[in-house]
Amino acid sequence: MRYCLLLSVILPLSFIGCTQKQEPTKPAPDLAAGKAIAEAKCSGCHGLNGGGAAPGIPHLAAQSPEYLLQSLYAYKEGIRHHAGLQDLAAHMSDTDLRNVAGYFASQPPIQNKEMQELPPSPYEKGKTAAAVCASCHGEDGNSTTPGIPTLAGQQPVYVVTATQEYLHGLRPISGMEPTLRGLRKLDLQNIALYFAVQTPVQRGAAPFGDAAAGEPLSGKCGGCHGARGVSNDAATPSLASQDPQYLLSAIKAYRDQARHHEIMNAQLAGTSDSDIENIVAFYTVQKPKAAEDRPISAKKLAEKCDRCHGAVVGRPTMTIPKIAGQDKDYLMMALRAYHDGKRGTSTMHRMTMPYTDTIIEDVASYYASQPAK
Ligand code: HEC
Ligand code: HEC
Ligand code: HEC
Ligand code: HEC
CATH class of the missing domain: 1.10.760.10 (Cytochrome c-like domain)
Incomplete structure (x- = not known):
């Protein structure tokens, strides 16, 4: 046996025919006994054939027997929580558990007939839901209205957070109120995924400030917002080619503590109006890049x-x-x-x-x- 073990390390098992296990194996499950348990205790929910009887109940047919057994122990020991299953498993012996797991695992796989057609992807749903934002934020989220931010290519987690800040009264919601109030959280996540993939348009110079003078001032911003305002972090907004009027008011709002965010308030405290204009002028002309290349x-x-x-x-x-x-x-x-x-x-x-x-x-x-x- 030791010789066999040694050889099996060097050569494929099938080649030398060491099919015998080194450990004494557990007895094979008794499928008939497993079926009797399934019929009495499980079939109401899992079917006798291992097909979940209602949405939310897993199919057990053709599942890995080791996995089924492991799950049953997880319920029994309270590692997985389900009161009914914990109770059932607690009243079964190790042999019972192995037999019933073996029985369900031996059933032919169950096909989900009604599931052949996939629902629209989050991206497609987001595209539909984002249509109501276009009147202000522009086609595909590229704003052409001074004071209104571009959402095209923006980081998705940030877009969700920012929208929630309006909804929770942390930022003045103004004209967006009727549009945002009706949104479900799921719609919002989809919208954010949709905008993240849109190509942001490169802007010309801001009507104020000096981009060259703004560049050195942006040095301390780059660690979070990306060297040239293209953020790599889903929760930190990109600033490159953002609407300059909007950036100006956003930065002043942080400086004046009218918009609250500990980091940003600290970053901008005491910055002069002219420095802010220069920083904005710098970011306005930076090359933008979408947060995501393609829909997930x-x-x-x-x-x-x-x-x-x-x-x-x-x-x-x-x-x-x-x-x-x-x-x-x-x-x-x-x-x-x-x-x-x-x-x-x-x-x-x-x-x-x-x-x-x-x-x-x-x-x-x-x-x-x-x-x-
Ligand atoms: C009252 C309905 C009901 C009965 C009866 C029932 N189950 Fe379940 N079973 C469920 C539900 C619901 C879940 C999913 C629970 C969860 O979220 O973990 C589940 C999960 C499982 C899982 C985990 C499957 C996986 O993919 O992780 C196993 C294994 C299992 N049941 C085996 C059994 C066995 C064996 C019996 C009979 C001894 C049984 N169940 C009886 C409803 C039931
Ligand atoms: C590194 C290996 C690994 C990867 C990668 C992985 N899984 Fe898992 N998955 C596991 C293991 C191991 C379990 C069993 C864990 C347990 O016992 O809860 C599991 C359990 C599951 C379950 C529970 C199934 C049941 O019957 O209860 C689902 C659903 C699942 N994974 C989906 C996914 C999805 C979707 C992804 C990709 C986003 C994924 N897994 C990636 C190893 C992996
Ligand atoms: C009636 C016009 C209008 C509509 C419609 C509108 N917005 Fe806005 N949105 C604005 C204005 C104005 C601002 C800037 C407010 C400010 O200065 O804080 C803004 C700001 C935002 C911001 C903050 C962006 C940033 O960079 O911080 C997000 C996110 C946003 N809107 C999401 C949406 C979404 C999602 C929709 C569609 C469901 C939408 N908006 C519809 C006018 C609108
Ligand atoms: C330590 C990381 C960090 C640094 C450094 C930083 N920021 Fe930010 N900034 C953030 C985060 C995170 C947010 C999002 C805040 C929120 O969720 O409201 C943000 C938001 C902003 C916004 C709002 C954008 C929008 O679309 O509304 C502007 C503008 C901004 N920062 C400019 C700057 C400038 C200018 C500097 C440098 C002087 C700077 N930030 C430095 C992390 C940082």
Whole structure:
């Protein structure tokens, strides 16, 4: 046996035929016993065939048996929270759990029939929802009205934060009131994704100030806003080619503490009017760049996820569930739980941290529409 182990390091297993395991293996699950448990205790929700009976209930059919078993222990031990399942699992022996997991895993995969058509992407939804902003912010968010900021190419997290500042009365909302009040948070996230991809138009010189004199003054701003006003951080706005009138009033508002943001208030405290005009003149003529090159697409995102979830063999150190063809509502629920840190502090928490609800819905729809294997 030791000889076999040694050889198997050097040569592929199949080549030398060391099929026997080194460890004494657990007995194979008793599928008939597992079926009896499934029928009595699980089929009302998971179907006898392992198909979730309602939206939000996961399909168990053809799932990895190790993953099913691991989940059942997670409920039993209160690592995953679901009162009903914790109670069920608590009253089952290790053998019962292995048998029922083995039974569901052995069922043929369930296809989501109604999910073949994907809903519009967050980008498309954002484009539709952003139409009401165009009358003031311009076509595709390129403002041509002095005093109104360009939103084209702006950093998406910032656009959401800024809009919420108006809604919460932290910035005077003025003419935007009727338009913004009706927006749902999800619409707003979509709108921000849409604007992030639009190409911002390069502006000519500001009607005031001296760009050359503004350049050295912008030195201390570059660490956050990018060397020439193109920000790389989703929460920090780009300033390059922003409307000069708007920039002037925004900067003065920070300086005079009329707009509150600790960092910005500190950065601009005591700056003279003429220095501000020069800084604005500098940023007005800088070459702008959109925050995102292309719309974020679920398919592209899924390439990242498939490094683990798409692998045929999986990763030796991880038990990875199949997610293609899983119930959409369940996928959304699971991803939000990871995102919010309510389902373990796992790899998946890190994976889902950057994504808003609308991207989570998009990627859930994508996987739900994929054929189950
Ligand atoms: C009352 C309905 C209900 C019953 C009965 C039920 N489940 Fe579930 N099951 C659910 C729901 C809802 C979830 C998703 C819970 C969550 O968000 O973690 C779930 C999740 C699971 C999961 C995790 C799947 C995954 O993809 O992570 C497993 C495994 C599971 N159930 C097995 C069973 C077994 C085995 C039984 C019978 C012993 C059973 N369930 C009975 C509703 C039910
Ligand atoms: C009636 C005209 C009008 C409409 C319609 C309008 N806005 Fe505005 N918006 C403004 C004005 C004016 C400002 C500048 C206010 C200020 O100085 O704070 C502004 C500022 C903003 C800002 C701040 C940008 C920055 O760089 O800080 C955001 C974000 C914004 N609007 C989002 C929207 C969105 C999203 C919509 C559509 C759902 C919209 N606005 C519709 C007039 C409008
Ligand atoms: C430490 C990081 C940091 C530095 C340094 C910094 N900023 Fe900012 N700035 C921010 C952040 C973050 C925001 C967004 C604030 C918010 O959410 O309201 C912001 C917002 C702004 C805005 C509002 C833009 C808009 O669209 O409404 C302007 C204008 C601005 N900064 C100019 C400057 C200038 C000029 C300097 C240099 C004198 C500077 N900032 C230095 C982080 C910084
Ligand atoms: C580094 C490997 C890895 C990557 C990359 C990864 N996952 Fe996961 N995923 C896991 C592991 C491991 C689990 C099981 C964790 C647990 O037990 O909660 C999991 C669990 C899940 C679940 C729960 C499934 C169920 O049945 O409950 C979903 C949904 C999911 N991942 C979706 C995604 C999506 C979407 C992405 C891409 C944005 C992604 N994963 C990227 C390893 C990964």
